[in-house]
Amino acid sequence: MRQRVARVAVVAVLVALALLAVPLAVVIRGYLFADERGELEREALSAAVRVSPDFAAGDPVELPTGQSEGDLGIYDTAMRRRAGTGPASADAVTRRAVAGAVAQQDTGGELVVAVPVSSAEHVIGVVRASTSTTGVWKRVLAAWGALLAAALTAFGVALLLARHQARSLAAPLEALARTSQSVADGDLTARAAACGVAEIDQVAHSHNTMVDRLTHLLQHEREFTTNASHQLRTPLAGLQLGLETALSKPGADLRGAVEEALEQSHHLNDTIDEVLSLAKAPTAPNTTAASQTAAHLLERAELRWHGPLAQDGRRLQLTLDPAVTAEPLPRRTADQILDILLDNAHRHGRGTVEVTLRDLGEALAIDVGDEGSLSLPPSTLFERGSSTGPGQGIGLALATDLAQSAGGRLNITQTHPTRFTLLLPRGE
Incomplete structure (x- = not known):
């Protein structure tokens, strides 16, 4: 009983944790990658505002210091790197940004964000910022580890609560089983105690009511047996004594002895009827x-x-x-x-x-x-x-x-x- 209750509770907790932790892990991964892309975009925009309108005419650009683990470079419309770090020739993400919109892509183990640089409503260059996905994955794995630790802690607490609940539910049923066994072994004074669980208390009350009625019936049966024995012993002894006296005494009045025995037998019959009547309705007036x-x-x-x-x-x-x-x-x-x-x-x-x-x-x-x-x-x-x-x-x-x-x-x-x-x- 205890193992079954605990097993059901553990399975329910595992299902709940799986339904909660797996989507949450996916959300954490998406959030951290999105956060890193946002950071790259902010760095690219910070670099883009430093580009002067004369960039297309060959004006040099001084880019801010980028990420220590990533690249930050600026490309002209010919898709050649003019300053910073990164591939010498623009990649596909950088080329898409020439159309005038920010471009993002995860490729080759890198996160790449390309921001167009405009002047007089014309794109004059593209700032490219990139970083390795290894650092992002480290953050993702650290968050997943914290999530796993929280899930294991919740599972441990749930396991302890499940065992406690299993004991709380099983102990009254085990006590009721012991009480029933005591009754089966002949102890009719055994009664089930209340435990505070309404359903189990109802079973215990029904059990006690059954035992009370059984005890009453057995007591009634025992009293009937003792009553019959008590009431029949003396008349039977008198009947036997009278017949033995008539047989052993020479010249005894056998007819008188038989009549006396017949009267005794009638009295015995009345005794049996009265004891039976009392056994059937011990408290009802015999009217x-x-x-x-x-x-x-x-x-x-x-x-x-x-x-x-x-x-x-x-x-x-x-x-x-x-x-x-x-x-x-x-x-x-x-x-x-x-x-x-x-x-x-x-x-x-x-x-x-x-x-x-x-x-x-x-x-x-x-x-x-x-x-x-x-x-x-x-x-x-x-x-x-x-x-x-x-x-x-x-x-x-x-x-x-x-x-x-x-x-x-x-x-x-x-x-x-x-x-x-x-x-x-x-x-x-």
């Missing part, structure tokens, strides 16, 4: 869930949790306000939240577990408490991963999500002894 009465909710909870608590020598006490016995509650959601709270009391609490259903007017309150005490700060209690024991800290976070999906709220209302309160809106 279309099937309902059950408050009395039925507590009856089902007692069937599931009386046995496990009794095995540990603990009691399950249920208190139901008669005014809300027939009040409808979201069946699957309320079952799942109540299971989580009872499992939490079973694992981390002690003593009698008490479930109370109260009427609060516009909402129903379900209190789940035990005789234990809370060791975690209430501010972190509902965060995923917070746990006071061997658990993974999933249950209360999941219960909070489930409560929100049903339009309710789960709070810790007492820490010594522990009591959680679930608030659910009353059915219309």
Whole structure:
């Protein structure tokens, strides 16, 4: 990337220098040769004004000192040199000047300028000035050398700027590539930083948005897996224990065991549906869930949790306000939240577990408490991963999500002894 950007910049500078330097070199050459011709013409004119009208009658002429490297001479109309230096017989350039106009020509390595001398509107002679083109070419080459030095300096500066610009453009893209590779390697916390280049910043923003969404989806998938594992483990263990007990106990009521297993399987099916529903729309209130009465909710909870608590020598006490016995509650959601709270009391609490259903007017309150005490700060209690024991800290976070999906709220209302309160809106 860097080499490509630098190469493009260098080629552009070379083309620009060529388009500028070549015409400028031609102009310099033309200017210096024209300047030398002008100087020769001024010397010839200076000599011409010294020629008297009697020059044609043989009056001698004293020419000014000419160029040290050139010739300055005067010729009569017979094209013979009468004074100064130069060829004894006039050349073609001098002959053209007899017509009355200044003549110039580059010939034989010389610059020649011929100026006519007039008297009474008649040409009486011609002043010829010449110099070698070697000196002019030296000036041209010196100017070309200065032009080349300036071009090389400009090329060097352009090369440094091109390398700097290449680094400025390539570095953010390289950093974005490293960030993308980090994400591909599993680091979902990697984010592309802004660099100040609008187009690259837009790509970085789109990349970060994509990673954020990907992170959210993966986190959602992980939470679904842990939620499903957490919610299915206890019912499956209870189902397996019930079937094993029925098989190993002589004279056991197999029909009752099958009916209990069937009820457990229905509950497992409801658990799967509820976890799937939460995974599809974790923040949307579940307004279309099937309902059950408050009395039925507590009856089902007692069937599931009386046995496990009794095995540990603990009691399950249920208190139901008669005014809300027939009040409808979201069946699957309320079952799942109540299971989580009872499992939490079973694992981390002690003593009698008490479930109370109260009427609060516009909402129903379900209190789940035990005789234990809370060791975690209430501010972190509902965060995923917070746990006071061997658990993974999933249950209360999941219960909070489930409560929100049903339009309710789960709070810790007492820490010594522990009591959680679930608030659910009353059915219309």
